[in-house]
Amino acid sequence: MPEIRTPATTIERLPLYYRCVQKLASKEVEVISSQELGEMIGIPSTQVRKDLSYYGEFGRRGVGYEVDNLVKNLERILGLNESWDLVLVGAGNLGQALVNYGGFKKLGLNINYALDIDENKIGNKLGNAEIHDIDELEELVTENNINIAVLAVPDEDAQQIADRLIEAGVKAIWNFVPVRLDVPDEIEVRNEDLSIGLISLTYYLSNQN
Numbered sequence: 148m149p150e151i152r153t154p155a156t157t158i159e160r161l162p163l164y165y166r167c168v169q170k171l172a173s174k175e176v177e178v179i180s181s182q183e184l185g186e187m188i189g190i191p192s193t194q195v196r197k198d199l200s201y202y203g204e205f206g207r208r209g210v211g212y213e214v215d216n217l218v219k220n221l222e223r224i225l226g227l228n229e230s231w232d233l234v235l236v237g238a239g240n241l242g243q244a245l246v247n248y249g250g251f252k253k254l255g256l257n258i259n260y261a262l263d264i265d266e267n268k269i270g271n272k273l274g275n276a277e278i279h280d281i282d283e284l285e286e287l288v289t290e291n292n293i294n295i296a297v298l299a300v301p302d303e304d305a306q307q308i309a310d311r312l313i314e315a316g317v318k319a320i321w322n323f324v325p326v327r328l329d330v331p332d333e334i335e336v337r338n339e340d341l342s343i344g345l346i347s348l349t350y351y352l353s354n355q356n
């Protein structure tokens with residue numbers, strides 16, 4: 148598998164390439180050079196060619212990349228040529244905002260299931276998802292073959308929920324809870340923290356002369 152030797156920084160850039168070429172395709176641009184693609188992302192053309200070369204020969208020397216072809220290949224590489232069912236755990240303020248954002252669905256990422264502990268929420272609809280009792284976690288994950296979970300519960304419950312998700316068969320966790328989850332090596336965890344971005348802004352404003 149070529150991905151094994153692919154640097155993490157390259158993998159992190161793949162969604163950026165994908166977003167760019169998708170935008171170009173929607174404008175009916177047919178061909179893009181590595182120079183132009185690099186400028187859109189803010190990296191040198193040599194890096195673009197190197198990144199994409201890990202996955203095959205997509206470009207033509209002196210011509211560039213066929214946009215439609217690159218869209219298809221990036222979808223395949225990123226696993227976006229299929230749709231994924233996700234389970235949200237914690238249907239609170241953040242969970243609701245995530246479910247109500249339409250952009251994930253366009254990528255084939257469907258938060259079709261939700262779990263919560265609050266009796267006032269259980270049984271309600273959140274987007275397409277019915278909110279189930281957290282006690283149903285194992286059954287829901289197993290029966291629906293869910294591989295990806297979105298974690299948006301209070302800090303103190305995050306690890307035990309993660310353990311249960313993994314035990315039930317979840318392979319990847321999109322973790323919004325500000326705790327480091329202790330998981331087996333084969334489990335992918337992506338930690339998100341919006342406040343880090345915001346605090347970096349206050350840092351720059353506070354350090355201006």
Ligand SMILES: NC(=O)c1ccc[n+]([C@@H]2O[C@H](COP(=O)([O-])OP(=O)(O)OC[C@H]3O[C@@H](n4cnc5c(N)ncnc54)[C@H](O)[C@@H]3O)[C@@H](O)[C@H]2O)c1
Pocket residue numbers: 236237238239240241242262263264265268281298299300301302304308322323324325339340341342
């Ligand atoms: N990463 C970020 O940028 C970011 C931004 C906002 C919030 N957060 C984090 O996300 C989490 C949720 O924040 P929020 O503002 O949505 O809180 P919230 O209180 O509005 O929602 C939490 C939800 O989790 C449910 N819950 C509590 N214990 C549970 C359990 N054991 N099992 C299942 N559901 C349970 C609650 O009933 C509630 O619906 C917090 O950990 C918060 O720190 C992260």
